[in-house]
Amino acid sequence: MHDIAYIRSNPQEFDAALARRGAEPVADRIIALDAHKREATTRVQQAQSRRNEASKAIGQAMGQGNKDKAEALKAEVAEIKTSMPEWEEAERAAAAELDHLLATLPNLPAADVPDGADESDNVEIAQWGEKRSFDFEPREHADIGPALGMDFETGTKLSGARFTFLRGDIARLHRALAQFMLDKQTRENGYTECNPPVLVGDEAMYGTDKLPKFAEDSFRTTDDRWLVPTSEVPLTYSVAGDILPDLAQPIRLTAHTLCFRSEAGSAGRDTRGFIRQHQFEKVEMVSICLPEDSDAEHERMTKCAEGILEALELPYRRMLLCTGDMGFGARKTYDLEVWLPGQGAYREISSCSNTGDFQARRMNARYRPEGEKKTAFVHTLNGSGLAVGRTLVAVMENYQQADGSVTVPEALAPYMGGVTKLEPAA
Structure with a gap:
């Protein structure tokens, strides 16, 4: 607003x-x-x-x-x-x-956001990590996944296109990734773990700028609730209508939840594999802070997301999105794109956005500046820390072996119960 x-x-x-x-x-x-x-x-x-x-x-x-x-x-x-x-x-x-x-009007872009029409005008800020050299032709996750328990056919039989059924060690690896991300964000990065509802009302979707713009991209129940497209919605809206007494330190929240998107605007894109699903999981980061702190908080949040990729030793690059590719509610966005050797391309795995007071105005979230009677609107930020399914894809493609197995990253060893490698079914 x-x-x-x-x-x-x-x-x-x-x-x-x-x-x-x-x-x-x-x-x-x-x-x-x-x-x-x-x-x-x-x-x-x-x-x-x-x-x-x-x-x-x-x-x-x-x-x-x-x-x-x-x-x-x-x-x-x-x-x-x-x-x-x-x-x-x-x-x-x-x-x-x-x-x-x-x-219906998007947020105004920050002064340092580059002008542009689409993703081709985004600006690369930095790269991290060395791309692995393979002595064989690396394959895409959709090709090696079925032998490892990534069952696309059963997912489709149960629910239709863009659903997947995970079995065995690959399901455990998916869970391990989420636990690892939560532990990093809470134990090292100072976020408070939350377990919010994944069904919300119109007010929460509107307050976090998902309505009316993105109604077609979301799933609605018969009793007029919405399945959350990301836990950004309940985490951010948790302060709706509040006058926050103390923001000397930003409020930092994180959650691992199911997320749901109809992908109405993505017909024909990523129809193979695990990249673009109707149901997926994400570890989300949300910050509520003073206006003067939001730029620094944006940098910090992005580094928290980058830390996950670095711990998993996955090469990535940071992109500053242009005006034409930035989300509706964002005033500035960094995307993290992970290298997928099977595709031979970088793909988005995290998006960290500063929305300024855009969401706060919609949901009337305020604070009282010291020494003043009038209240002012807080700033809100959100970011993926990370998208769990896409991280699983990145691990599969970067850690694949010639025989179709996938080595478990060392950082995930404490979560895998002694499993060090995903072996393909005979």
Whole structure:
């Protein structure tokens, strides 16, 4: 959500920032709607005030025996009651149109975000790790996975396309990855582990900018709840409506949950394998902090995600997303892309975003600056630490052996109960 006061004061700057994200200029329309709403609100308040005054005056006139005055006042009250609904409806209509318009506008990009149309305009910031040299032709995970227990056929039989059934040691490796990520984020990086619901209401989805923009990309139940696309939704919305008393240190939350996405906009993409599923798991990181701390917190969060990849010795690169590839609610985003030798390409495995006060305004999450009576909006950030399924894919492709087996990364040894290698079925 955007600050109306800022738009009124800086209409050209607001439109220019939206233009960087490919949006049409709307400041004049927003200002006109806001003015209409405020005029209607004023009319309603004036009418209510006059109605109350006239109602009191009726009793006084009756007490003084002035029937003519009392009747005139009654007629005035009746006229006010007749005209008020029109202004109340005008106020509701203007507010609804304004809220809808603001809800469909993306966040404004930070000044250092590069302009661009799509992912081809993203900027590489850094690379880490050496790509492994193979003495055989490395294969994609979808080709080596079935012999290791990655059962695509049963997943499809049970639930349709983009579902997978994991069996045996590969299921254990998937679980080990999630446990390892949680332990890193909680024991080393200072995040508080949470176990939130994965069914949420409209308010939580709207407050975290998933509605109305991404309704088609999410699953909705018959009782009007939503399956979360990421635990960013419940973790961030947990502070909705709050005035947080102490943000000297950011609030840092993490959770490992199931996530659900309809992938409505990805027809034909990654139809093979485990990359793009309707149901998947992620370890999410969320931070709530003071506005002046959010840039540093963004860097810190991204490093926490990078630490997982480095511990697993998976080569990756950090990308700064351009305006055309950045998420709807983000003002700045780093993507981490892991090297997949089977595909011969880098693929996204984590996205860490600073949303500024965009989500906080939508869900009314505030703090009270020291020494001030007025409250201000917090800043919120979210990032994957990491996507569990995609990390499993990266381990499979980077640690594969010529015979189709996969060596377990050393960092995961404490979680694997003595299993050091995934062996293909005979």
